[in-house]
Amino acid sequence: MAEWRAIVANTPTAVAQRISALVHDLGDELAEAFYAEMLAHPKAKLFLDADIVHQRLHASMRRWLGELFAPHPPEALPAIVAHQRYVGEVHARIQLPMHLVARGARFLKGRLLSRLLRRADNALDADQTEAALRYVNDLFDLALELMAESYVRDTQRVARTEEAFRLHALSQNLQVERERQRFLLAAWGQEVLFALHRGGQPLVLPTLRGSEFGLWFLHKGANLFEGAPEVELVHAGLDHIDGTLLPQLQAGDAQRQPVLITELQTALDNLQYLVQMLFERHIELESGRDALTRLLNRRFLGPILAREVHLAQQRRIPFALLLLDLDHFKLVNDQHGHDAGDAVLQQTALLLLNHVRASDFVFRYGGEEFLIVLVDVTPEQALHHANKLRQRVAEHGYELPGGATLRLTTSIGVAPYQGHPDYQYLIRQADTALYEAKRGGRNRVVLADRASAGEPTIGA
């Protein structure tokens, strides 16, 4: 609000009035140009119905422009600011991408600026033209910033609710749902075969996309299992059946029928298999835990580290990353077999869990790598803790499946948070320190050197 007020205060009244008049005169042309530009963009036009643009959006764009540049009294400002925020909320709800709105605004602004630069038309002197350019630029950009703020906030909220819904749906009784969809798929196949058996001309076969199974898959299943590779394969299978096999079967060539029916059976078997896979794999996909050690896997590393960076920035609570790698682990697998390797990993996980606090986080980071987030620790405390963990591992007698006992050591890289906002930087630092520990002879702890990690680039 203060910024808006400052922009208005810095602009001579004559200039603001001239622009208001210009926007009034050009309103139709600008709105027309804006929507022409949007409808010409392949992605933006998906959000716009040509009828609705004419009936409503055109006028509402004119109002928006008029309001933005009206020489408003100060008491009108809160409502105008609130309106920009509201526009951002609506765009979040209809999921109209922010960058497409910004793109449209860029064209609008460009048109208006062009007019202002044609000095002969604009009845402004050189100084006034400069003030006018700044004013148009700043108000447009400020309005977009206000939209962006509420847009991003609501978009995050929407994304969280979507994810919660997906997981909610997954937590329902999937066993029952799986059996039901298997049945519905088979029922459709049966219906088609009966129809073929009855024969008759013209032969009308129900599509699989229009069946209960097809509808369920498009409106629920595809969302439920979003991201799984089988989803696209099911879509392809549906298209193949509805688009290729059914039309050929409907053509009614008696000689080709047996071949086509075999093809249909294969296609349906394939779909049954894919659907089965989807239901079975979801547990693996969804779980944030490593199956072997039950530690957290990498999936939730992002939110956890982002949160710790946030706490460090806002409340000055330091934290540190420990990256551990079991020394010569490959030899365990080679000399004692994979069961022994698994036992070592499981015992290491347990040992680490037992020697951190309830507020710390332990991840299986990769093969024999573990990552620990120690919260609320100074670099010295982190180093001390890492050394204790190193010692615990060295003292631990690993019990192998055959009954033998094994000694192992671990190398640890320690990276304390030191002000960099990007947690990837900290991971790189821990990685470099771990590498140093390995190179230095293993069974040791190395504290990351602040200057050691690669240079991150953070522009504007």
Added chain:
Amino acid sequence: MAEWRAIVANTPTAVAQRISALVHDLGDELAEAFYAEMLAHPKAKLFLDADIVHQRLHASMRRWLGELFAPHPPEALPAIVAHQRYVGEVHARIQLPMHLVARGARFLKGRLLSRLLRRADNALDADQTEAALRYVNDLFDLALELMAESYVRDTQRVARTEEAFRLHALSQNLQVERERQRFLLAAWGQEVLFALHRGGQPLVLPTLRGSEFGLWFLHKGANLFEGAPEVELVHAGLDHIDGTLLPQLQAGDAQRQPVLITELQTALDNLQYLVQMLFERHIELESGRDALTRLLNRRFLGPILAREVHLAQQRRIPFALLLLDLDHFKLVNDQHGHDAGDAVLQQTALLLLNHVRASDFVFRYGGEEFLIVLVDVTPEQALHHANKLRQRVAEHGYELPGGATLRLTTSIGVAPYQGHPDYQYLIRQADTALYEAKRGGRNRVVLADRASAGEPTIGA
């Protein structure tokens, strides 16, 4: 990419070169001004560490500006475009709000434009100045659009993962966690009392924030129960104990000790109660189901409708909303009691569920209101289906807890999707149609009139 190329192609080489030189000369000043502006902003400065700004960001901003305005050969463009996207990704990861970046860019752009408008300095004629202004404006804005695109995409991804993590944590064994935290809180109280009992000068009491309970709450509990009102109360309780009670106890005034210890006990009892509440309430908070009818509640209405609008826009699959309200439901409660009312709602829910397909969605929308999303239906089919549902309700003998049977009717508003991207608009339409059905004498279905709902405003 094509847009970038067009902007460059439309700018005379002499102008682009002059700007490149200007940006080179002004680079330090611009980067300085940018970070001064960012560090002066109360929110933006949280993301910036003054040391890191000096050590790294300042130079990286200069590089960014230089790259943006370098007269690059066409083959360099893909890398420059990719770099803007990467910057957006980094900002999403560090959760630096988009609108603050846009704000900083606005100041930068303003400075550069000011310099360009000082014609005496810029060695450009009037036409060239116009081209220069456009060029600077367009490249800045385009770079921000590219950042916005990847920023929003990644921010959504981050939000989804955060929510998944929160729900994942909630799905762990909360019973065990609750008992553990109750114990840890009590253990801290005991530790403080023992320390007081031992006495000694100076008296050093451990803080509650630094205890295992305090750490768990800040780093895990507060996130787990995010949004619950008790979270702030627990924070306040921790602050009260650590900030007020402990310092007074440490002061060691023997006379005041009994009173202070009673206060500490009250404060701890209060915390125990709040923590208990948090664990108990989470199920209610998280569930997307209505407790009485087991239908979906409003929580997931947004993602479901947004998805259907998306399918309608992208695949031309129409859908419709049905808003149902049981007629004279208040009389059921008044004349037969609330148990009867509950039975009626449950039987209605079951009846509706049994008469839609697996791909449709049935919500309890409010008291005696139900909302149904019928997927893949034309307006005529939706109307037909609504009439069938109305008939089913009218024919149903509601069995009341006392053994009596009751007849009821329902009014239904039908709103088919007709191109409007905002699902709130469709809900308003269904609501208006339902109102018409009620006013027309109840036990009837009304199809929403396209022009009937309130005017939504969608600007820019």
